Amino acid sequence: MAPLTLAGIERAARDQLSPEIWDFVEGGSGAERTLAANREMFGRHAFRPRALVDVSVCAPAVDLLGATLQLPVGIAPMAYHRLVHPDGETATARAAGKAGALLVAGIFASRTLEDIAAAATGPLWLQLYWLRRREALAALVERAEAAGYAALLLTVDAPRIGRRLRDLRNGFAVPPEIRAVNLDPALMAASHHAGQGSSGIAEHAREQFDPTLTWADLAWLRERSRLPLVLKGVLTAEDARRAADHGVDAVVVSNHGGRQLDGALPALAALPEVVDALPPHIPALLDGGVRSGADIAVALALGARAVLVGRPAFWGLATGGEAGVGQVLDLLRDELEHTMALLGRPSVADLDRTALAPWPV
Template sequence: MTVIRTDDYGRVARERLPADVWDFIEGGSGDELTLAANAAAFRRARLRPRVMVDVSTVDTTRTLLGSRLATPIGIAPTAYHQLVHPDGEVATAAGADRAGALFVVAMFASRTLKDIAAASAAPLWLQLYWLRRRDAIADLAERAADAGFAALVLTADAPRLGRRLRDVRNGFAVDGRVRAVNLDAALMAASHDRRAGASALAAHAAQTFDPSLTWADLAWLRERSALPVLIKGILTGEDAAAAVAHGAAGIIVSNHGGRQLDGAIAALDALPEVVDAVAGACPVLFDGAVRGGRDALVALALGADAVLVGRPPLWALAAGGADGVADLLTGLTDELAHDMALAGRPTLADVDRRLIWGHS
């Protein structure tokens, strides 16, 4: 198959991956209403292009928390990359490096932070869940700083795991040969316990995630790490304002790819409200069904400083390793630059709500 667009990587990956791994990657929670809504929100967006603008040069570079990036399109945190490729997150990092893109590494990465960092000179951030074992959080944050990671990303929308019915039907558990190597094996044991009609990941989350997390806990993490802390999983202006008030260095508008509260608002529909509430106090990033350069352009126009893609890098990793990831990110950036030119917006500073019909 000739790979031309993002979905082509998905078709290749589906042919290569075990069915339960594919469902783990692709599935949402409940009836997958929010999963569908994320994509539908982009299909509704209509653009207002300007003409007679000099677009002989189009600039996609972006500076984010002091790091210069070749593209505003980065990689969202997803767990266990070795489920789809033996090199795992090391290959993903190498691909991001070639594209000059941000990579947000998951807490449940299957390669060590040190090895991942060695594969990329591009910025790396580390995503964290709030565990009952606070010592594990503090230790991981310290090791991330030592490895050269530039920020921490606290996922706030997972006091418990969403009911992901594909995983339940498959009795999904993480292959014992693939492990979250940056955490104690005992802490992760339940994620490998396969039982018919149950998700091992949900059982693990019930054991290890701390549902008592509140805004007051953010101070605890900020006191223990000099790294800036972003909050991921915000969908309302109220929570955006609270994040700013409690010292968050950035916000990621996200509904966890439709994998948490089913029926939650599409991430794109939530974006303008959050951007307005933040009012420039910190960067606002976005994830949720970005599948092409046009999608990225729409999210950027609605106020995102950068966009993250989650499932597509796993598809590209399965299809072509580090080269696949690099080609995916480069292709998405080329699509973005192409659409910026056709829209008459030669720089990211020119991309604003006036581009979106109904928001001008």
């Protein structure tokens, strides 16, 4: 029998992947408090279902930065999809397009930006880290715009990489046959080497990420592209207001999947204050801990325009390539529509904070 929940796909993926790659995908930083809290936070909300509502048709479609998503879900930016399946990002792109979902390709993608764009039939964004070599960033932005990417997403919570203890214990480095093919190999060399008690990912970030990034630097990126700019890693009202003041087009409420500052707010806990601080024309997305369609409904009710899912997409990719990612997205769609129907909220516009109450204790 096919898995009935994402948890079933997760178990199958764990059996499929080597322990060190599983730890790289699944691990968080520090004691992994924030990693666990991202999931647990959804359980603090109860639904307030309404009766005698026509729910014969439930419509989960949303508009986001000029595109219509048939499913209010995006695949979060993740590096090296070929770590878990030889087709890598092109398989993920095909599945996202068929589901009417967004794909955010990572700066460290293991397929070319052009190949990913050719495989995509839905909205496609490019994620960036701020590298010391600005000419490398500028070249990526130019290629993305030429290939038809619809937005740039800048990750802003990684001036340095969190202490990911699983990777340090494993001495994890990216296997030599898996490369970030959109960047100069010399720029990526450190990611392929690690010794005992070190991580190639951390060494590479120390070498290449620019920790001097400030709000003032956003103007440099704006000058080089007409594409909408999204900031990922916003957890406070203060930063939401700063983002709006700097003309950002959307924000992603995210703690990097619990992989950066351990002890940071769970993403769902931060969502309401960020939404309330943004003007209505700037949407917020939620990234972190979504594992069911019911979780998506909670995030939408708290003000998210859409959610990003990361690890579940890798589980699907590992277990079935394109079809596996499609299975993940289909499960999320079915569960979301089911939740909307039983909640008496047949459209995304009907999902607001009146749909929720604190879970009784």
